[in-house]
Amino acid sequence: MTRSTGVWFVIAMVLLHAADARAQVRVESAVLYESYSFGEGFAIGGVPSISGVSQTSVPFTVTVPLRSRANLTASGGLVRVKLTPSTGDATIQPLTGLTDTEFRLEAQLVPDRLLFIATGAAPTGQGSLEAQQTAVLTVLVRDVLGFSTRSLGSGGHYGGGLAGAVKAGRMALGLAGTYTQFGTYQPVVGADRKLAPAGELRFRAGLEGPVGSRGYIRVAGIYTRRGQDKINGAAVVEGSNRFATYFSYDGRIRNGTLVAYAYDLYRAGAGLEGVVILPKANLVAAGLQLTLPVARNTRVVPRIELRRSNQAAGTTGPLEKLGTSLRFGANLRQRIAEHAALVLEANGLTGSVVSEIQPSNGNVSVSGYRLGVHLEVRR
Secondary structure: OOHHHHHHHHHHHHHHHHEOOOOOOEEEEEEEEEEEEEOOOOOEOOEOOEEEEEEEEEEEEEEEEEOOOEEEEEEEEEEEEEEEEOOOOOOOOOEEEEOOEEEEEEEEEEOOOEEEEEEEEEOOOOOOEOHHHOHHHHHHOOOOOOOOOOOOOOOOEEEEEEEEEEEEOOEEEEEEEEEEEEOOEOOEOOOOOOEEOOOEEEEEEEEEEEEOOOEEEEEEEEEEEEOOEEEOOEEEEOOEEEEEEEEEEEEEEOOEEEEEEEEEEEEOOOEEEOOEEEOOEEEEEEEEEEEEEEEOOEEEEEEEEEEEEEEEOOOOOOEEEEEEEEEEEEEEEEEEEOOEEEEEEEEEEEEEEEOOOOOOOOEEEEEEEEEEEEEEEEO
């Protein structure tokens, strides 16, 4: 039995033993395929010319209601990523394997008021890569593309925190604080380098509730403090602050529901993700989503989202344009049984990204699509 199989077996046994037989277990899984093509001259991660990248992923999530007002969620999946160099270079082998297996325990200390949270991840994914494969990570972390799976694996992590909510008139005010400690691992096979990611402290505040007779808003802000990431005990990047804001409005439109949202993610300093040093950066996005009933058990959900990514040329300095993208498409949600639903996803992407080979005028076109089949079951 491999380490990954053993971890999944133990998690399955814990979930089955701890489950509350009176409550419903929720299982979600999907098969997703996405492929993006780049214009001539796109270079990244030390590869001089890349014509395309594709990813196939099979994520899963299992949520088990436990006794004493608690839920335990386990998630993971399989992933395959392939870079296609323009020159036909066969040295970049596709990456195929598991992702890390993550869990989240939520227990109500005070019903509907105070929640205890424990999180963790078993290092079942691909934390160590061959040197020529590290270019894959450089592509996956490009925010403007928005891959469904961004991380292949790490040294695992554990953490915990508290979240609370109180009434504020018609609204609800929520506050949360968590801390996560990451495990040490070797990111490059054969290299005598041990990566020790820094711990992460995160605070979140949110306000949500009805507005008018047909609307509902959500506003949230997140502050994250990340310490120094170290390789063999020496700091490779200084600690950084990260800020995120999110806003959404849900409104009824005849028989449908329109959701308008926007978010802003700002990284004030450099940080390490795998072997990729991410400099100071800013991602801004806005989108619309419309849910329309077309039959008793069928819903169509068209959506559109615009993203713009800016990044410092070095680890610090002024922000420069890194890319823009427009994603558009729709989901078809079909209820197939009393406790099961099937969702078909299809969307396209068009935009531009900046090539590493020509940072001053290296705008390269990018286009592609994502197809998916999702299954949701409650038992």
